[in-house]
Every structure is written in structure tokens, then in C-alpha cells.
Amino acid sequence: MIGAGTNPLAAPLFSMPFPAARRLGPASCAPDSSQALAPATAEANPPPRAPDEAPAAASSSSPAIRATSQLSRWSRSRTLRSGRRLERTAVSSAAAVTKPPPPQQQQQEQPPSLLYDGAPAAAAVGDDDDDVCVAERDAMSGKAIYLVSDGTGWTAEHAVQAALGQFENCLVDRGCAVNTHLFSGINDTDKLLEVIKQAAKEGALVLYTLADPSMAEAAKKACNFWGVLSTDVLRPTVEAIATHIGVAPSGIPRSSPSRQTKLTEDYFRRIDAIDFTIKQDDGAQPQNLHRADIVLVGVSRTGKTPLSIYLAQKGYKVANVPIVMGVNLPKALFEIKQEKIFGLTINPAILQAIRKTRAKTLGFDGYGSNYAEMDHVRQELAHANQIFAQNPGWPVIGVTGKAVEETAAVIVRIYHDRKQKCSMPRISKRVAPVLVYDYTSEVVSS
Amino acid sequence: MIGAGTNPLAAPLFSMPFPAARRLGPASCAPDSSQALAPATAEANPPPRAPDEAPAAASSSSPAIRATSQLSRWSRSRTLRSGRRLERTAVSSAAAVTKPPPPQQQQQEQPPSLLYDGAPAAAAVGDDDDDVCVAERDAMSGKAIYLVSDGTGWTAEHAVQAALGQFENCLVDRGCAVNTHLFSGINDTDKLLEVIKQAAKEGALVLYTLADPSMAEAAKKACNFWGVLSTDVLRPTVEAIATHIGVAPSGIPRSSPSRQTKLTEDYFRRIDAIDFTIKQDDGAQPQNLHRADIVLVGVSRTGKTPLSIYLAQKGYKVANVPIVMGVNLPKALFEIKQEKIFGLTINPAILQAIRKTRAKTLGFDGYGSNYAEMDHVRQELAHANQIFAQNPGWPVIGVTGKAVEETAAVIVRIYHDRKQKCSMPRISKRVAPVLVYDYTSEVVSS
Numbered sequence: 001m002i003g004a005g006t007n008p009l010a011a012p013l014f015s016m017p018f019p020a021a022r023r024l025g026p027a028s029c030a031p032d033s034s035q036a037l038a039p040a041t042a043e044a045n046p047p048p049r050a051p052d053e054a055p056a057a058a059s060s061s062s063p064a065i066r067a068t069s070q071l072s073r074w075s076r077s078r079t080l081r082s083g084r085r086l087e088r089t090a091v092s093s094a095a096a097v098t099k100p101p102p103p104q105q106q107q108q109e110q111p112p113s114l115l116y117d118g119a120p121a122a123a124a125v126g127d128d129d130d131d132v133c134v135a136e137r138d139a140m141s142g143k144a145i146y147l148v149s150d151g152t153g154w155t156a157e158h159a160v161q162a163a164l165g166q167f168e169n170c171l172v173d174r175g176c177a178v179n180t181h182l183f184s185g186i187n188d189t190d191k192l193l194e195v196i197k198q199a200a201k202e203g204a205l206v207l208y209t210l211a212d213p214s215m216a217e218a219a220k221k222a223c224n225f226w227g228v229l230s231t232d233v234l235r236p237t238v239e240a241i242a243t244h245i246g247v248a249p250s251g252i253p254r255s256s257p258s259r260q261t262k263l264t265e266d267y268f269r270r271i272d273a274i275d276f277t278i279k280q281d282d283g284a285q286p287q288n289l290h291r292a293d294i295v296l297v298g299v300s301r302t303g304k305t306p307l308s309i310y311l312a313q314k315g316y317k318v319a320n321v322p323i324v325m326g327v328n329l330p331k332a333l334f335e336i337k338q339e340k341i342f343g344l345t346i347n348p349a350i351l352q353a354i355r356k357t358r359a360k361t362l363g364f365d366g367y368g369s370n371y372a373e374m375d376h377v378r379q380e381l382a383h384a385n386q387i388f389a390q391n392p393g394w395p396v397i398g399v400t401g402k403a404v405e406e407t408a409a410v411i412v413r414i415y416h417d418r419k420q421k422c423s424m425p426r427i428s429k430r431v432a433p434v435l436v437y438d439y440t441s442e443v444v445s446s
Numbered sequence: 447m448i449g450a451g452t453n454p455l456a457a458p459l460f461s462m463p464f465p466a467a468r469r470l471g472p473a474s475c476a477p478d479s480s481q482a483l484a485p486a487t488a489e490a491n492p493p494p495r496a497p498d499e500a501p502a503a504a505s506s507s508s509p510a511i512r513a514t515s516q517l518s519r520w521s522r523s524r525t526l527r528s529g530r531r532l533e534r535t536a537v538s539s540a541a542a543v544t545k546p547p548p549p550q551q552q553q554q555e556q557p558p559s560l561l562y563d564g565a566p567a568a569a570a571v572g573d574d575d576d577d578v579c580v581a582e583r584d585a586m587s588g589k590a591i592y593l594v595s596d597g598t599g600w601t602a603e604h605a606v607q608a609a610l611g612q613f614e615n616c617l618v619d620r621g622c623a624v625n626t627h628l629f630s631g632i633n634d635t636d637k638l639l640e641v642i643k644q645a646a647k648e649g650a651l652v653l654y655t656l657a658d659p660s661m662a663e664a665a666k667k668a669c670n671f672w673g674v675l676s677t678d679v680l681r682p683t684v685e686a687i688a689t690h691i692g693v694a695p696s697g698i699p700r701s702s703p704s705r706q707t708k709l710t711e712d713y714f715r716r717i718d719a720i721d722f723t724i725k726q727d728d729g730a731q732p733q734n735l736h737r738a739d740i741v742l743v744g745v746s747r748t749g750k751t752p753l754s755i756y757l758a759q760k761g762y763k764v765a766n767v768p769i770v771m772g773v774n775l776p777k778a779l780f781e782i783k784q785e786k787i788f789g790l791t792i793n794p795a796i797l798q799a800i801r802k803t804r805a806k807t808l809g810f811d812g813y814g815s816n817y818a819e820m821d822h823v824r825q826e827l828a829h830a831n832q833i834f835a836q837n838p839g840w841p842v843i844g845v846t847g848k849a850v851e852e853t854a855a856v857i858v859r860i861y862h863d864r865k866q867k868c869s870m871p872r873i874s875k876r877v878a879p880v881l882v883y884d885y886t887s888e889v890v891s892s
Contacts, residue, residue: 142878143691152855153873155608162601163683164877166657166695168705171878178691178877183870184855195870205690207683211612231686237609237653240677244651245589245624249612259614260847263796268803274752278724306720309755350709353883357714401706401885409598409630424629424641427599431610431624432588432617437799439847 142177144204148195148219151254153184156209159233186210187255189218200226209234211253264433270315277312280319281305286330292319294415295333297387297394298344299323299380300371301354306404307344311411323384339418342411343388343396345381350400352377588623590650594641594665597700599630602655605679632656633701635664646672655680657699710879716761723758726765727751732776738765740861741782743833743840744790745769745826746817747800752850753790757857769830785864788857789834789842791827796846798823 147156160180170176181204183195192215199206206228210216216232223230238249252259261267273293280288282305289295293316296304304320311318321333333341355372370376388396395414399407417425593602606626616622627650629641638661645652652674656662662678669676684695698705707713719739726734728751735741739762742750750766757764767779779787801818816822834842841860845853863871 142876145687145690151608152851154851154855155604158601158604159680159683160687162597162655162700163680163687165700165705166684166697167687167691167693169696170691170693172708172881176691176693176878180875180877182873182875184859184873191870198870205686207686209608229686229690231682233683234605234609236677236682237605237679238612240651240653240675241591241606241609241613244591244675245613245616245622247613247616247622250615251612254608254611254852257847259611261849261852262618263799263803268807271749271752272807274755278727278751278755281724303717305724306717306759309720309724309759313752313755313759347885350883350885353709353885357709357882361714361718401703403707405598405600406700406707409600413630424637424644427628427630429626429628430588431626432622435618436803437796439793439796439799 142179144199144202145178145180146195146199146202146204146206147180147182148186148192148206148208148210149182149184150187150210150212150215151184153182153209156207156233157182160207185255187215187253189215192219193222196222196226196228199223200228204228206230207233211249212251215253260439262433262435263437263439264435266315266433268436270313273312273315273317274309276317277308277319280317281308283321283330286321286332289319289321289330289332290336291317292336293317293340294319294411295336295341296320296344296411297323297329297333297341297384298346299351299384301351301358302344302346303399303404303407304344307407307411310404310408314408314412316412316415323380323387325380325383329387338391338393340415341391341394342414343384343391343394344399344407345384345388345396346398347400348374348377348381351381588625590645590648591624591626592641592645592648592650592652593626593628594632594638594652594654594656595628595630596633596656596658596661597630599628599655602653602679603628606653631701633661633699635661638665639668642668642672642674645669646674650674652676653679657695658697661699706885708879708881709883709885710881712761712879714882716759719758719761719763720755722763723754723765726763727754729767729776732767732778735765735767735776735778736782737763738782739763739786740765740857741779741787742766742790742857743769743775743779743787743830744792745797745830747797747804748790748792749845749850749853750790753853753857756850756854760854760858762858762861769826769833771826771829775833784837784839786861787837787840788860789830789837789840790845790853791830791834791842792844793846794820794823794827797827 145160147153147160149156157180164171164178167178171178186192186195192210196206196219198204206219206223208216208219208230210219210232216235219230220232222228242249276288276291279285280292294311296307296318297320298304300322304322308318308320321329323329352372352374355377359369359372364371388394395411397407397410402410412427413425416427420426420428422428591606593599593606595602603626610617610624613624617624632638632641638656642652642665644650652665652669654662654665654676656665656678662681665676666678668674688695722734722737725731726738740757742754742764743766744750746768750768754764754766767775769775798818798820801823805815805818834840841857843853843856848856858873859871862873866872866874868874
């Protein structure tokens with residue numbers, strides 16, 4: 001199972017059609033006909049760049065990389081979608097030459113020999129199809145991380161965002177730039193290898209979530225071949241679950257028709273929660289407070305709205321009630337179950353900073369309004385704290401320096417803790433979904 | 447570095463204080479004083495259960511598990527938060543005996559000997575402090591997965607939800623139940639080991655995201671010792687990034703004061719996007735359509751609202767405009783940049799099913815309304831398709847069988863593709879955040 005020659009997973013690498021090649025390099029951007037009609041500028045024909053920290057894989061010592069028909073296909077579909085003319089793409093495609101692969105240097109792992117040719121990448125520079133796209137240009141100025149997914153890519157994105165938190169000091173304070181590039185819907189090996197080739201060119205790290213084991217294996221092999229550092233983000237988790245429940249993973253990507261989203265109770269619960277939460281925003285309809293799962297109370301800009309929305313997406317019906325000096329809280333607030341009410345508070349200096357930015361966005365810069373004045377901010381927070389002191393049953397959560405999802409985690413933990421009465425605060429969910437309407441056996445098209 | 451004796455990461459396991467022990471087992475729930483006053487029932491004193499598929503680790507052959515003072519601490523804080531009386535907790539704590547650890551069986555890895563005693567778990571049954579919490583009872587009826595995090599736990603939850611998609615058939619069709627239990631904010635070894643002990647008792651898989659390497663190592667060791675299957679969800683991703691950017695991970699958990707959320711441009715952009723999107727929901731304020739990044743058009747219940755909200759959380763200002771028979775679309779829709787407009791369509795049978803459920807939720811069951819009638823649904827969709835045909839620049843996305851995040855992925859891909867003009871559709875982000883207000887160097891409290 002290990003050697004490439006005997007590994008069935010390697011098969012797709014050697015059975016793909018590559019009918020045409022078009023040169024990559026800075027040339028990898030689709031043509032923009034509006035620019036093509038303008039005189040050539042330095043920007044339109046950028047000089048070859050030597051990125052400061054390009055890893056060995058991206059240097060000229062590695063096999064040079066050329067594009068396949070896939071690129072033309074993507075370029076063409078993009079151009080079609082953008083409503084621009086296709087002429088230059090067609091010319092480029094016609095001019096491209098399908099070269100046979102040159103003799104390959106010996107490697108321990110058999111290379112995907114159909115995928116490269118020996119011409120140096122720099123040779124592509126000067127092609128008049130060379131407009132570097134913004135993302136590719138940005139990538140040159142920092143370390144690139146490619147997220148490659150056969151589905152939405154949100155899982156890879158979420159995991160990488162969390163992982164990058166471990167390098168926050170470097171990213172924020174010391175200014176070392178990282179660019180992430182999410183490639184979603186990569187559901188065939190052809191597309192996959194294009195992306196990995198581009199990663200090699202940009203010296204990118206490739207982090208992938210690919211359900212189909214043959215795709216995951218192809219990614220691994222191609223990354224090894226081109227010297228691209230890579231990791232399968234979800235594999236250890238999937239394998240642990242498989243061992244635990246004694247069932248093999250299906251290997252079916254999220255986008256497959258057999259994995260259509262089912263209309264479950266949970267689906268409708270979430271949709272209802274979002275509908276409810278939007279309608280209840282900013283103290284609207286206090287007569288509905290009793291229908292909420294969670295009620296948030298706080299002064300303006302303590303993050304009630306984004307927090308409500310975040311919780312709604314997790315299936316909780318949330319209402320939020322603003323504390324405004326001189327305005328009484330709605331009577332209904334004190335008539336509902338008090339255990340579902342949460343107070344939000346914040347450091348006055350931070351609240352002032354947030355309000356100042358908010359005032360700018362709204363187009364008033366503070367003149368004629370005390371909204372962002374420190375004295376007013378302090379008074380309003382003192383008023384809020386007085387209300388909280390009168391209602392000791394409400395947990396009061398400081399949001400200073402907390403991201404929305406952190407405050408949400410605290411609230412959800414307390415909510416479930418009060419409800420479930422477990423010794424250890426936990427949020428439990430049953431994963432066997434209850435179907436409300438099963439259409440997956442029907443033949444449907446939309 | 448491998449042996450426990452020489453591994454510095456093992457140190458925290460042996461230096462923790464365990465001043466008191468309270469028996470676990472079904473007894474692991476906090477007391478509820480209201481139940482304590484009622485006569486003992488079968489429910490209050492459940493018989494010992496023998497879970498059908500309990501792994502060896504949870505059987506009587508493994509070291510029995512007892513609780514530490516941590517449990518009492520959690521129970522007490524929970525009781526305090528819930529507003530119930532503390533008397534019985536105090537009594538239980540006082541009655542608990544701190545036993546010295548018995549002689550330990552020889553193991554290759556040195557056990558955390560202070561954490562267990564030799565009494566069988568079943569001996570705890572009969573303790574009148576034995577009310578099993580709902581989550582713990584549910585866990586008995588399916589395979590339990592413990593998600594353990596020193597932060598919010600949302601990353602672990604997201605990863606596990608995605609991974610469970612690989613076992614969908616088993617979960618939905620064959621009815622094999624899995625329960626997930628999220629333990630967030632586990633930021634000391636004491637709490638961590640309590641959770642892992644409970645996992646051993648429930649025969650749970652432990653999936654953890656722990657930034658501090660000594661915590662991660664403690665989790666690994668404790669799981670090995672108690673025979674609990676476990677995986678570090680984020681480790682491979684963090685290590686790959688560290689290698690790629692040449693910087694060691696900080697090891698600082700999300701909840702640490704030094705990792706307070708900073709007020710960056712991105713922060714304000716997201717908050718603004720959510721505010722904007724809520725105000726624009728359901729065709730409100732068409733005069734603001736030009737300010738939107740993305741405009742969604744479709745008939746009722748094609749998922750415009752949840753989709754808008756999902757996209758808003760990713761930082762896009764979204765407006766949605768309903769298509770209703772007999773009501774003209776707002777003129778402003780045709781005056782804005784057409785490339786930011788997306789049509790949504792759906793299979794009529796599915797739309798009818800969704801509307802029927804919606805009608806029930808709203809309290810009208812279809813009588814006196816054609817909202818969920820098939821003829822009306824078909825007519826309305828045909829009307830929508832006619833509008834889409836007249837506006838060929840709008841990409842039309844079928845939402846049948848797609849989760850909100852899948853449709854969002856398609857839209858975001860096209861959006862960036864049109865904007866960035868890259869050869870390969872990608873969503874690129876710069877990860878070096880721009881600070882708007884830096885308070886992290888100030889001493890703040892909230």
C-alpha cells in the first residue's frame with residue numbers, strides 16, 4: 001500500500017487527460033479585455049519577481065510548472081461570468097502548445113510525469129497574457145497558505161484561522177504577513193493538481209480537506225513531488241471517529257448529490273432562530289421576549305447584535321434589549337424567566353473607541369452628540385451596572401477584548417449548564433438527525 | 447523526550463493538588479435540592495447500567511474513577527448560578543474521603559497516580575447524590591464524542607461536524623446515534639483530567655484543541671493511561687504553519703489576557719456588515735442597495751435571510767430582495783452594479799415542503815392561503831425564472847439540497863472570482879490585521 005506502483009490511490013494521478021498546456025508564471029491570470037486594449041504598462045507586464053523567502057520548491061531548481069487546459073477552462077468560464085469578451089483567451093488557448101513530457105529525473109516516488117515540463121517558469125514572463133491577479137501579486141509579499149477543499153472550504157478556513165491564532169504576535173506586532181487563499185469545490189484531480197502546481201510556484205503551504213481518499217492521496221503525492229509542504233487537516237479527526245464508532249468513512253465529498261442537505265428538525269430550528277432573532281433585534285417586539293431562549297441586555301455597542309446573530313446561527317432564539325439612559329427597560333423583561341437573561345458590560349475606554357469608530361461610519365463625528373463622549377459612556381455603563389446589581393440572577397459578562405464567538409461560548413456554556421444540570425458544564429448534542437421531509441430518495445433538480 | 451520520567455511535559459500531571467475526592471459514577475451530577483427533598487425514586491437512584499458497547503477502558507478492568515475537588519467546585523458554582531441552595535453539596539464535600547492512592551499496577555507510562563483509586567465505579571451507585579444529568583444519560587444510548595478545548599471549542603465543533611459528514615449514512619439512515627459533548631474553557635490540568643476521567647467512564651472518544659503544549663501532552667498521557675481514544679484536532683495544522691512561516695506557536699490559549707481580541711479594521715468591517723444586512727433584510731430600504739456587496743434575489747423561503755446573515759458574518763454587506771408575484775422589483779435593483787446580484791432558485795417540491803413547515807410554525811396551516819400550494823409555488827418559481835432570464839448577468843444558484851454554507855461558498859467564490867481576476871477562482875485574505883485601536887498594551891478591566 002505504500003509504494004506508488006502498488007498503491008491504488010495513485011492511479012488517478014496517471015490516468016488524467018492533459019490535452020493542452022498554457023504557460024503559467026505571472027501569466028496565470030485570465031486576460032481582461034479592457035486592459036488588453038490599453039497600451040502595455042509596467043503593471044500589465046510585470047518584471048519577474050524574486051520573492052525574498054521563496055522556499056526551495058519554488059526556485060528554479062524544481063521542475064518548472066505549466067498549466068493545463070483546466071486553466072483555460074477556468075479562465076473562460078470566469079470571463080463568461082464576468083460578461084467580458086473571450087477573444088484573447090481563445091487566441092491564447094490556440095497558441096498554446098501541448099508538449100510531451102520530457103525525461104524525468106529519478107525520484108523515489110514516481111512523479112506525475114504528465115503534469116510538468118522542463119521549461120523554467122520565468123520563461124513565461126513577457127507573454128502578453130501576463131496580468132498578475134491581485135491575490136497572486138499579494139502572495140508574493142508574504143507567506144502564502146493554500147486551503148484546498150472539495151466542499152465549501154469553511155472547515156479548513158476555520159481550522160486555519162484558529163491555528164493562526166498561535167502566531168498572532170508575529171502576525172500583528174511584528175508584521176510578518178501571511179495570505180490565505182481558499183480554493184473551494186476542488187472536486188476532480190485535474191483541478192487539484194492545477195492548484196498544487198500554483199502552490200509550488202508561489203511557495204505556498206497546502207492545507208487540504210478532501211473526502212475522497214484517492215483525491216487526498218493525489219494531493220499528498222503531488223505535494224511531495226513538487227516539494228510543497230502539506231497537511232490533511234481533517235484526516236486524524238475522521239480516522240479517530242471511524243475507529244470509535246466502528247464505521248469506515250464514506251469518502252463522499254460534501255458536494256456530492258448523495259450528500260444533499262436533508263430537511264431535518266435541526267435545519268428548521270436554525271432557520272426559525274435566525275428569523276426570530278432578526279425580528280427581535282435592538283429591543284423590537286418586547287411582547288415576544290418570552291419566546292426567546294436567550295435575552296441579552298446591555299448599552300449600545302456592547303456587541304448585542306453580532307452576538308445575537310452568532311447564537312441564532314447555532315440554533316438559539318435570541319432577543320436583545322438595549323439599555324439607554326432615561327428609557328425604561330420593557331416591563332416584559334422582568335416577567336419572563338430571569339435565568340435566560342444575560343447582561344453585557346465593557347471597559348469604558350474600549351466602548352468609547354468603538355463608539356467613535358461607529359460614529360464615523362454613521363457619518364457624525366461626535367459634534368452635537370454625546371454618544372462617544374467619555375463622561376456619557378461612563379454614566380451609561382454605571383447605569384447598566386446598577387440595573388445588573390438589581391437583578392443578581394442575570395450573569396454579567398465582560399466583553400472587553402473578547403471576540404463575539406468567545407462571549408457566545410461563555411453564554412452557551414452557562415445556558416446549557418443551567419438546563420442540563422451536569423457536574424461538568426458541557427454542551428451536548430445528539431448527532432442522529434430527525435428528518436422532517438426526506439427528498440433525498442426522490443430525483444430532484446433545481 | 448519520550449519517557450514520562452524525562453519528559454518535561456509530563457510534569458503538570460504529577461504536581462496537581464487533589465485535596466478531596468468525591469465519588470463519580472452516575473453520581474457525577476450536581477445535586478438538585480428540589481429533588482433531594484422529594485422521596486427517592488428509581489430515577490433519582492438509577493441502577494447501574496451496562497452500556498452495550500462500552501469499550502474496555504470503561505469496564506471494571508480499568509482503574510475506577512473518582513472525582514476530585516474540581517467536581518465540587520463546578521457543582522458549587524453551577525448551583526450558585528442556578529440560584530439553588532448549596533447545603534447538600536457542602537454535606538457531600540464534607541463526607542468525601544481523600545484516599546491515598548493504592549499500589550499501582552505496572553504500566554509502561556507512569557500513571558497520574560493521584561487521580562484514581564481502586565474502588566469499582568459501581569460502588570458509587572446508591573449514593574443519594576446520584577441524579578444522572580440528561581447529557582450523561584443520553585451518552586449511554588449512543589457513542590459519545592468529547593470535544594475538549596481551552597477556548598470556545600467552536601473549532602473542534604466545526605471540525606467534528608465536518609468529519610461526521612463522512613458517517614452521514616450511518617447517522618441518518620441506519621440510526622446509529624452519536625452524541626457530542628463540548629467542554630469549553632478547559633484551561634487547567636485539573637479540569638482537563640476530570641473531563642478525561644468522565645470520558646473514560648462514558649467510553650467516549652476525546653478530540654481536543656489545547657494550545658498549551660503541556661496541556662496537550664497531559665491530555666494525551668491521561669487518555670493513554672485510561673485507555674481513551676483521543677486526537678489533537680489542530681496539532682498537524684499548527685505544526686505545518688510553524689514549519690512554513692518559521693515561527694514557533696505561542697502555546698497561549700485563546701482565553702489568555704495576552705490574546706485579547708484587537709479592534710482591527712476587519713472587526714469593524716464585520717460588525718458593520720451584520721448591522722447593514724439586518725437592516726436590509728427582506729427588501730427593506732431599496733435605496734441602500736448600492737451600498738451592498740452582494741444582493742440576493744429569490745422567492746420566499748429560498749433561504750435568502752439565513753444566507754445573508756451567513757455572508758454578513760464573513761464580512762460582506764448583503765441585501766436581499768424578495769420576488770413576489772404581482773409586486774414589482776424595486777427600480778433601484780436595476781440601477782446598481784448588476785454583477786453583485788445573485789438569483790436563488792429551488793426545486794418546487796422542496797420549496798413546498800419548506801413552506802408547509804413554515805406555515806405551521808407561523809400558525810396557519812395552508813387554509814385560506816396559497817403560500818404552500820403546489821400550483822402557486824410553481825407559478826412563483828416560473829415568474830422568478832422569467833426575471834432571471836431577463837437578467838442574464840445574474841448568476842442563478844440552485845439551493846435544493848444545499849446547506850446555507852454551501853450556497854454561501856458558491857456565491858463568495860463567484861464574487862471573488864469576478865473581482866480578483868485570478869486564473870483559478872480563489873478567496874484571498876491578508877492575515878496581518880490592521881489595528882484601528884490598540885488597547886492591548888493598556889491595563890483594562892471590564
